[in-house]
Amino acid sequence: xxxxxxxxxxxxxxxxxxxxxxxxxxxxxxxxxxxxxxxxxxxxxxxxxxxxxxxxxxxxxxxxxxxxxxxxxxxxxxxxxxxxxxxxxxxxxxxxxxxxxxxxxxxxxxxxxxxxxxxxxxxxxxx
Numbered sequence: 001x002x003x004x005x006x007x008x009x010x011x012x013x014x015x016x017x018x019x020x021x022x023x024x025x026x027x028x029x030x031x032x033x034x035x036x037x038x039x040x041x042x043x044x045x046x047x048x049x050x051x052x053x054x055x056x057x058x059x060x061x062x063x064x065x066x067x068x069x070x071x072x073x074x075x076x077x078x079x080x081x082x083x084x085x086x087x088x089x090x091x092x093x094x095x096x097x098x099x100x101x102x103x104x105x106x107x108x109x110x111x112x113x114x115x116x117x118x119x120x121x122x123x124x125x126x127x
Contacts, residue, residue: 008034011085016115019107031086032116040120043082051075076102076109083116 012032017025035043054071063071080098091097102109 008036010034012119013086014115014119016111019105019111021106025111029088030084030112030115032083032119033085047075047079047082050078073099073102079109080112083112 010033012034013029014032015027016030018028019025054075058067077095077098080102081095084093084098087093089097089101091100
């Protein structure tokens, strides 16, 4: 009989390619909180709703690059905070270090979300 537990592990770790300006991405391990399909859909719905609210707040105006960047940083920090429970950086995982990471590495939140999503895709395909 196969040894398999229906209950998934509460976390899983994936190496994420962290983009660096002027250099090649560096692979850093991130430990993510597992979510079942329903919880994952609810999280993505919440992110979508927040983005929609932000888009509505910009309607009829010409936001500055600073305003757009501030919104993107906030979204990236929220996404990493929602997904990550530990990481391979020497810095402690907290709001301050997450914000510093998002501000200094353009595209890092996209890389983290993609790695998280890809891990689910690989599981669905059977690795």
